[in-house]
Amino acid sequence: MEFIKMHGLGNDFVFLDHYSVSDRDVDYPELARKLCHRQFGIGGDGLAVILPSNVADARMRIFNPDGSEPEMCGNAIRCFARYVYDQKIVIISDPMLVETGAGILKLNLFIKEGQVQGVQVDMGEPILRADLIPVLGVGEPVVGQPIEVLGETYMYTAVSMGNPHCVIFVEDFSTLDFDRVGPALEKHPLFPRKTNVEFIQINSPQEITMKVWERGAGPTLACGTGACASTVAAILNNKTERAVTVHLPGGDLFIEWGPDNHVYMTGPGAYVFKGEWLGTQLS
Numbered sequence: 001m002e003f004i005k006m007h008g009l010g011n012d013f014v015f016l017d018h019y020s021v022s023d024r025d026v027d028y029p030e031l032a033r034k035l036c037h038r039q040f041g042i043g044g045d046g047l048a049v050i051l052p053s054n055v056a057d058a059r060m061r062i063f064n065p066d067g068s069e070p071e072m073c074g075n076a077i078r079c080f081a082r083y084v085y086d087q088k089i090v091i092i093s094d095p096m097l098v099e100t101g102a103g104i105l106k107l108n109l110f111i112k113e114g115q116v117q118g119v120q121v122d123m124g125e126p127i128l129r130a131d132l133i134p135v136l137g138v139g140e141p142v143v144g145q146p147i148e149v150l151g152e153t154y155m156y157t158a159v160s161m162g163n164p165h166c167v168i169f170v171e172d173f174s175t176l177d178f179d180r181v182g183p184a185l186e187k188h189p190l191f192p193r194k195t196n197v198e199f200i201q202i203n204s205p206q207e208i209t210m211k212v213w214e215r216g217a218g219p220t221l222a223c224g225t226g227a228c229a230s231t232v233a234a235i236l237n238n239k240t241e242r243a244v245t246v247h248l249p250g251g252d253l254f255i256e257w258g259p260d261n262h263v264y265m266t267g268p269g270a271y272v273f274k275g276e277w278l279g280t281q282l283s
C-alpha cells in the first residue's frame with residue numbers, strides 16, 4: 001500500500017490517498033496503530049486519510065497513533081492542502097474547502113512559482129462552553145480554574161478547536177515534570193474524552209512558547225490546534241494581543257483570533273518521502 005510521509009513543523013503524519021477509492025472499507029484505527037509505530041511501522045504522530053467529500057472539495061480523516069479518531073489536526077490539514085493541490089485533486093486554492101470532524105474549513109494556499117509556500121487555515125470559532133469542550137462539573141467557560149493532578153494544583157483554561165485542549169501557564173519549563181504531568185492531565189477525569197495538554201510561557205504580548213502533550217499521541221514537536229487553543233487561552237487571561245507567534249519545539253506558527261471570532265493559523269506543510277508499506281505484522 002502506497003503512502004506519503006509529510007510533516008508540519010515536525011508533527012509528522014502518514015498520508016493515505018484514498019480519494020479515488022470512495023467506498024473502501026478500511027480499518028483505519030488498526031492501520032494507524034500499525035503505520036504510526038516508530039519501530040514496527042513507518043512512524044508518525046498520526047495517520048491522515050484523503051477522501052472524497054459530498055460537501056467540500058475533499059475530506060480529511062485523522063487518526064492518532066493509539067487508533068483514536070480526533071475531530072481535527074491543524075498541522076496535518078496544511079500538509080493535506082499542499083498534497084491535494086500538488087496532485088491536482090483540488091485545483092481551487094482561494095479558498096480550498098476541506099471537510100473535517102470539526103466542520104468544513106476554509107484554507108488559503110500561498111503559492112509562488114507553482115510551489116505551495118504556506119497555508120492559512122480558518123480554524124473556525126473556538127468552543128469555550130465547558131459542556132461542549134467537554135469538561136465536567138462547570139457550565140461556564142473554564143478560564144483559570146484549579147485542576148489537581150499528582151498532588152499538585154494547576155490553574156487551567158479549557159478551549160476546544162473541535163478537539164479538547166487543557167492550557168496551563170508556566171513561568172519556568174525547567175520546574176515542570178512534563179513527562180508525568182502531561183499524561184496525567186491527558187487522562188484527567190475532568191475531560192471525559194481525554195484532552196490535549198499545552199504548557200505555555202508568555203514571552204511578550206505577541207509571543208508564546210509552547211510544549212504539548214497530545215491526546216492519543218504523547219509529546220509532539222508541534223500541535224496546530226493546540227497553538228490555536230493556547231492563543232485563545234492567553235487572550236482570555238489577558239496575557240497577549242490577538243495576533244501571536246507561537247514558538248513550538250518544531251518551529252513557529254502564526255495565530256490570530258480575528259474580530260470575526262474565527263481563529264486563523266498560518267504555517268508550512270512539508271514532504272518527507274513516498275513509500276510502499278509492505279504490511280509487516282506487529283510481532
Ligand SMILES: N[C@H](CCC[C@H](N)C(=O)O)C(=O)O
Pocket residue numbers: 011045046064070071072073074075076163164196214215216217220222223224225226
Ligand atoms: N492528538 C490530537 C489530534 C492531532 C492534533 C495536532 N497534531 C494538531 O496539529 O492539531 C487530538 O487527539 O485531539
